[in-house]
Amino acid sequence: MLITSYSMPFTVGFVLAMAFVVAQAQQMQSSIRLGSSLTPTTNSSWLSRSGVYAFGFYKQGNGYAVGIFLAGIPQTTIVWTAKRDDPPLSTNVTLDFTSGGFSLKPTQGQSFVIEYTSGSSASMLDSGNFVIYNARQDIVWQSFEHPTDTLLPGQILFAEKELFSAKSESDHSTGIFRLKMQGDGNLVQYPVNTPDTAQYAYYSSGTYGGGKNVTLNFAADGHLYLLNDTSSNIKNITNGGLPADQATIYLMRIDADGIFRLYSHDLNPNGSWSMVWESSNDKCDPKGVCGLNSYCVLLDLEAECRCLPGFVSANQRNKTSGCSRNLVADGCEHKNETLKYTMEELESTTWEDISYVDLTLSDKEACKRACLEDCNCEAALFDDTSCKKQRLPLRYGRRQVSTSNVALIKVAKSTTIPDTNRIVEKGSKRKGRTVILIISLSLAAFGSILFAISVIVLCKHNVWAYKRVNTPIRDSELNEDIALRPYTYEELEKITNNFTEEVGRGASGTVYKGVILASQKPVAVKRLEKVAAEGEKEFQNELKVIGKTHHKNLVRLLGYCLDGPKRLLVYEYMSNGSLADVLFAPDRQPCWEERMRIARNIARGFLYLHEECDTQIIHCDIKPQNILMDEYMCPKISDFGLAKLLKADQTRTTTGIRGTKGYVAPEWHRKMPITVKADVYSFGIVLLEIICCRRNVDWSLPEEEAVLDELAYPCFESGELGKLVGEQEVDTRQFERMIKVALWCVQDEPSLRPSMKKVLLMLEGTVEIPIPPSPNSILSTI
Known part of the structure; x- marks a missing residue:
């Protein structure tokens, strides 16, 4: 029109x-001369001649900001803000009017609030326009233009x-x-x-x-x-x-x-x-008013944000924060997906279409099956004629009664929860269901107790029977499923065929492939070479901590050997080698979606070590060589929690358990206290390697491109992210998000780095990611 x-x-x-x-x-204006100044607590603003508008400090959060506001009315109404994304200012700053700009002393991280050339006077006009003049009274800067x-x-x-x-x-x-x-x-x-x-x-x-x-x-x-x-x-x-x-x-x-x-x-x-x-007049019209994985519903003219089925709000006080899964679902690297997942429906909703497959289907059930059978499909948008497969996160969702579109969400059966949006009007039936549930659980508990007693009696009877016939339990393989098993050195010599097949070597020891004789189960046996002279009790106490860690993204420790000075560890065997073998081999490099899945799973493993296991474990040596790949290409972290088993003098080397050159957090060199944030830094380097599919340090490249973590921020700042991936096929939007996550992780200042929980939320697309500062800056916060 x-x-x-x-x-x-x-x-x-x-x-x-x-x-x-x-x-x-x-x-109708006021005149402000060079050399004039303002402070937040005294002489805090310059008024227009009528007193309606003012330029100066106003209260924001726990500090102050500089801007233009209405001073002639009771309510403080801000109409313009200088450097609006900078942190709040403290009470001890002074705003000085100079010939080249308004400067803050102390700077608080900003060199100028307003920049211009050859200013000689300024005025707060009654129009609300703040202007700066040169000596000829020409306007050299005005807020109306910004x-x-x-x-x-x-x-x-x-x-x-x-x-x-x-x-x-x-x-x-x-x-x-x-x-x-x-x-x-x-x-x-x-x-x-x-x-x-x-x-x-x-x-x-x-x-x-x-x-x-x-x-x-x-x-x-x-x-x-x-x-x-x-x-x-x-x-x-x-x-x-x-x-x-x-x-x-x-x-x-x-x-x-x-x-x-x-x-x-x-x-x-x-x-x-x-x-x-x-x-x-529809507050659900703005796209993004509800965050990722949530949708907007209009109730009494107000916007209400609701989560996808199987998701919960990331921040109840901020509806734009979006939703995350109520429980982390297993990855889809295994078979029988249709047995582990179900499809939940959200009727009459519209979403941003970022489909990677568009099928011509008129049957909703067929659309559900198509998504369930596709490992990469996390949701599907169905509109009676097509089925569009989606990956999470979904965004710009809203309920729209006039549409027949249906969103189909894949939800893990083990984590499926009732859609609270659908049961608001069913309160009258809850009491009866609760009673039935209590009775059912009581009967189930009673039955379980009887079953447990029967099992115990049966087991004791079998043990007694075995003792009577004097039949030994060969190799005690059944114990490996419930506890760390002690091995003799002679047993491990037989298991590894006298340590003939070496599959890996590190600063702490050499790894050999072995086979449990009775079950023919492959294992990896690590012979520690620099173990401190601890007693048996101290050694086993350390192993108990590691033995209690159980997570799908950690390599499982099965047993150990303590035989005089000889100490060995027995792990589950990882058939696909290390992440380095996969990532840096041109013929094995995974596709973009596989790399994203690998990054998220590694983050889940470190989140468990840092926050979820009984004893907090700092890995201290995160690198692709210490992340192993199982038969389904699922990454598992190895060599975690063994720092105390090594000699103290090994912490002074560059390749020991305390870290590998190129992955070590800066605080190691500054003799600062080491926290889990050291692992976050190393993870950031590994994340850069995963998304760019190259080593962090590669001297075969030109010198200015050789160090990946030094190249990443200039490319991000200049918008030239293509330099980091070359001709690889990546999802541009996701790639930019991942770069921002990595740049936050590799900040020099540990307090600026996010926790692994926050990192995982950012990798999953659940939370928005602020623009990261330069990694060597200590002036920004997350």
């Missing part, structure tokens, strides 16, 4: 009225410029929605970090093709107009309007909920803000 045409006299009158308003406002989330009367949003919402009413840093004045003449709203295409738009002025250099103009009477470069074609964005009135203030803002609104405020003592117009 073209921009609506009005008569030329009206156009000229409108432009003259806009000019008159700006000229009047500029006459809007954040708000427009004021007389202000213009030029072509290709954007407004970004705030995070919340109390946090004015950049939020998740944007309003763009496009070069094609359309005024459009999108979520942040999306392309300017119709697929992601949720509001449009419908003025495509309306001329060149179309601008959004805010008139004194509360109208928003679109004008092209000839000022002859005008469209009124807002419906209606109010007469221009000196006793009324107007502002247009894209609110934190993603809707842009026009507000008015009466300046009389009892005045308050009133909404004049809004781009939508």
Whole structure:
């Protein structure tokens, strides 16, 4: 739809009225001289001549920010913020007006709040525009040309410029929605970090093709107009309007909920803000108002966010934080997927379509089967004619009664929970079901006790019978399933055929392949070469800690040998070698989806070591060689928790259990206390290797590209991520997310690195990932 045409006299009158308003406002101004300064607690702002607007410090969170706000009304209303994404300022800063910029002392990490050239004076105008002049009184900088989330009367949003919402009413840093004045003449709203295409738009002025250099103009009477470069074609964005009135203030803002609104405020003592117009009255319209893996439902005109079946809210206090699985489901590297999973339905919902397979199907049950039988399928979108297979996370979900679309979500049967969204109205039946459940559980418990007693009696009878006939239990293989088994050195010599088949070698010892004689089960036997001279009790106490660790992403310790100075460990055998063997061999490199699955599983293993097992274990030597691959290509962490078994002097080497060069966290070299964050750093290096499919240090490349973790941030900062992967096929959106995760992990300052729990949530796409600082910066937080 073209921009609506009005008569030329009206156009000229409108432009003259806009000019008159700006000229009047500029006459009513305050003068600020070079050398002037502000502090948060005293002399905190400079007022406009009427006292309506102020420039200076305002309270934000636990500190202060610098911006423009309405000072002439009781409610503090922020209309512009300088450096809005910087951390809050402390009370001991001073804002100085200099000839080259407004500077903060101490800097608090910012060199300038506002930058310009040759400034000699400044003014806070009654229009709400903060301007800086040179010696000739020419404007060298003005806040009206750098809007954040708000427009004021007389202000213009030029072509290709954007407004970004705030995070919340109390946090004015950049939020998740944007309003763009496009070069094609359309005024459009999108979520942040999306392309300017119709697929992601949720509001449009419908003025495509309306001329060149179309601008959004805010008139004194509360109208928003679109004008092209000839000022002859005008469209009124807002419906209606109010007469221009000196006793009324107007502002247009894209609110934190993603809707842009026009507000008015009466300046009389009892005045308050009133909404004049809004781009939508449906709070579920903005895409992204509910986070990943959740969808928006409109209840009493308010947006309510609900999780996918099998998911729970990541943060109850922040609906945009999305949802994560209530329990971590097993990976799909094994067979019989249809026995482990079921498909849950979400009717009348729409989602972003990021399908990797689009099937022509008209049968919903066939669509469910197709997803269940596909290891990579985590959800499917069905619309009576097609079945679109999806990978998680799902986003931009909302309930829409007018559509017949159904979202089919794959949920592990062991973790399937009732959809709380469907049982709100079933409270009357709960009491009876609870009674039945209690009775059933009681009977089941009683039956279990009887069964256990029977088993114990039977076992004792069998033991007595075995003793009577004096039949030995050969090799005691049955014990390996329930406890660490002690082996003699002679037994391990037989199992390994006198240690003939070497399958690995490290700083702590050599690994040999062996076979349990009775069961023919392959094992890996590690002969430790630098073990401290501990007594049997201390050695076994250490092993008990490791023996109690059971996780699908940890190599399982089966037994040990303590024979004088000889100490050996018996592990489950991993048939596919190490991650290094898979990752760095050109003919074995896994595809992008397999690499993502490997990264997530490794993170789950370290989360268990750090937070979930009885005794916290810091690995200290994370590298691809210490991550082994089983027959299903599932990664398992090896050599965990054995640091105390090694000699103390080995901590001073570069390849010992305390870390391998290229993977060691900086705090090792600074003699700082070592925490689990050291493992997070090493994991970040390994994650870079996984997603880029190359070694962290490769001197066969040009010197500037040889060290991957030093190359990653410059490529990320310049938007040249293609340099990190070459011609490999990757999911561009996921690749950028993974790079951000890795850059947070390899921060020099340990406190800036996320926990492994946060890392796993980011890898799964459950939480948004903030822009990481340079790894050697200590000024940002996560």
